[in-house]
Amino acid sequence: MNWLTFALVFWIGAWGLNSLLANSGWRDTRAVRVFVPVLFGVTLLVIWEGLVRGFNVSPVILPAPSTVAQTFARSTGLLWGDFHQTVVKGALTGYAIGASAAFVAAILIDRSAFLTRGLLPIGNFVAALPIIGIAPILVSWFGFDWQSKAAVVVVMVFFPILVNTVQGLREADAMQRDLMRTYAAGYMQTLLKLRLPAAMPFIFNGLKIATTLALIGAIVAEYFGSPTRGMGFRISTGVGSLSIDLVWAEIFVAALAGTAFYGIVVWIERAMTFWHPSQRK
């Protein structure tokens, strides 16, 4: 019960400190803004560790974070191989192909107001569908290796990015377009200098939504057949052989990859759309 009391005391202490900080004069400083959520995360880990040790939970059901950390440190080579197979080869390739295809398709469709009106409702509908279900079909079309995973990712990211880009391209208002016309700007010039920059916040919104979808697609596709490496493969076999600590280490890698991927896209967005009101400080 010692561990339980410690977890409880830590929780109360951390909560007290956090509420003190959040209501103090420094609450808008950068340090506090980072420290408060970090302490919250640490508290969750401590409670988890305390519960697992205090109640003697079997490691087959839920391993303690410390066990997971040890497993992670022990099997970095294996985890790196899985990461490379699933994220770099499967998810990133598919993401790049899907995003470029959606971008090109959006610019082509945008030339016709008629097609745009027809496509937006359909695109929005398709974006709400459980597209992940086509994973087994694409795996049987493209084989077990990363190509089929990339294909699943392409299909999953295509529609969100397409819909957002098409919507963004309509963002420049009539006044601005008229101004471009008084400058005698052609279609390409208007597109490059006015409409694409105006569409950037929307495009990045689509790109951000697609980061998570890309990882989900790549991992789920591996449940339907993969070479003997990859995060999805390791998770499904790890669950089968009850090496749950390795599964948690793999989930940790997935979480890290997902957050980093998202973070990178947000970082590029900040650099490219610094002029947009939502980015101003």
Added chain:
Amino acid sequence: MRNVLPVLTVLAVIIGLWYAAVAPMNIRVTLDQAQRAGAQIVPETARERQQVSVWLLMVRNPAHIVETYAMSRPRLPTPVQVGTELWKTTGEMVLSGRGFSNRSLIYHAWITLQSTLWGFALGTTLGILGAVAIVYSRVVDMSLMPWAIISQTVPIVALAPMIIVVSSQLGITDRTVPKAIISAYLCYFPVLVGMVKGLRSPAHAQLDLLQTYNASGFQAFLKLRLPSSVPYLFTSLKVGIAAALVGTIVGELPTGAVSGLGARILIGDQFGTPLAIWAALMAAAILAGALVTLLDMTQRITLRRMGMQA
């Protein structure tokens, strides 16, 4: 209404492309089968055909293109084949009185719908409670919000097989529970974000007005913040229910489930019956469309009753 014609055009284009893709996708298998049945194929051996592009195969064997549209186990079925299979496993079974047998997609859709709705209810409740806590407590806002965002960048599907194994080890044999948990995880976030926005949407002047009426904090919540958050709530509910359905299907996919639309997809994959996969996919799409449309209608009626939208 002015969108009907464009939408139909785009649909027609998509279906046209689909039909055009069927022949090249299926031609290799069709030719192999035709040869086994004794037909003359150019080039003659299967190995030689592997070297040739599908287009050339179609040009050299025009007689067999028709067969690609009527295979029993096509790589890519035609829309009509999918529709027929869907009808066979739903409408026809209802007509013969077996609408709820475990071979009927209606039964499987019902299983999926149950988990989806449980997950949706759970996720929505968590999302709304979380939003209220975030709006009223600065500590919760500062500590919870970043993690809520991070939680969505974590591919939950990685957790799906484990949630199911753990819950079965804890003695929960009912598969609805783990699937609902996955659904709730995917659907709480849009609700949380939407409700935070909605609860914060009243203008300062409005909040000040309530203060001049000597309204308590709780009254301000009930009479101002909650009603003004309703439009935001419905928008996020529509995103949330779609996410909940995805969650349920993902929960059924990798885990050897036997009932539910995801399980039909899995079983179709294992038994090599692509038509079953496509029919289950189509049923899932219809289910998603129906759920979103239902919420959309509820939104319109509610907002009109509340006087927010003409």
